[in-house]
């Protein structure tokens with residue numbers, strides 16, 4: 235049985251992204267699905283958004299109506315890139331039945347699609363099939379898989395995030411995507427739990443170096459404290475502070491490639507923040523850089539003066555790591 239016609243996605247909006255060295259019009263859709271099969275990451279609140287107890291047919295029906303709702307609400311012809319997110323993995327067939335991929339392929343044919351998934355669902359056959367549905371010859375690379383790698387450090391991914399996959403799993407997904415002629419976007423996460431500010435900065439610098447030449451697009455998310463997460467519990471106890479915007483600017487200013495970054499919740503206590511006085515300038519510079527690729531503005535704000543800069547430097551030099559056991 236199909237859902238009713240009022241089924242809506244969790245969110246959808248139009249925007250602009252820098253892609254292939256120019257600004258392109260995007261449509262981002264966050265679909266409500268059967269939910270993430272992993273469902274354990276310490277900072278994730280999306281995993282609570284899911285349909286429960288639906289048959290595959292009912293699930294497919296609800297997702298299809300969500301797509302149709304967006305297609306009726308937005309002039310799709312003006313959109314160049316469609317970014318598809320679920321509360322998990324777009325290419326997990328238990329979460330997003332293949333009838334939904336067929337519908338998305340028909341609705342968004344001719345667009346560039348960037349679809350998020352965990353690496354275990356990057357399957358060559360599924361990607362080739364979906365590419366054939368969306369490819370009308372207009373784009374050299376019509377499909378990108380977006381994977382939340384978060385860091386190239388396996389221990390940090392395991393201990394600070396509980397992500398449930400290794401760098402080798404990611405590399406395997408990269409190989410499968412390349413074999414299918416599909417692009418790769420990697421998401422990094424700046425400052426997950428249990429890292430000092432200095433460790434978080436060096437983790438991102440190392441991750442960016444490691445990813446250089448391996449993936450097509452890198453997007454760095456700055457950690458923000460979402461409601462109902464383990465991270466929120468630690469934050470309320472004073473055991474976690476989101477990154478300083480100084481740190482974010484430092485990482486972006488020295489990155490070996492262009493990096494997309496939209497500091498979610500920036501300037502607020504739950505997001506990347508400084509003292510409150512200088513936050514706006516740095517956030518604006520990050521957004522400008524992310525869209526233009528012009529790094530000079532990031533370098534300029536990185537060197538601007540504010541009393542909280544000394545505080546940040548003190549934190550970098552004095553904050554001590556609190557060890558987690560390597561063995562059980």
Ligand code: SF4
Nearest residue numbers: 270273274275278322
């Ligand atoms: S894999 Fe993604 S959706 Fe699933 S719990 Fe982790 S961050 Fe959340």
Ligand SMILES: [Zn+2]
Nearest residue numbers: 509512540542
């Ligand atoms: Zn300041």
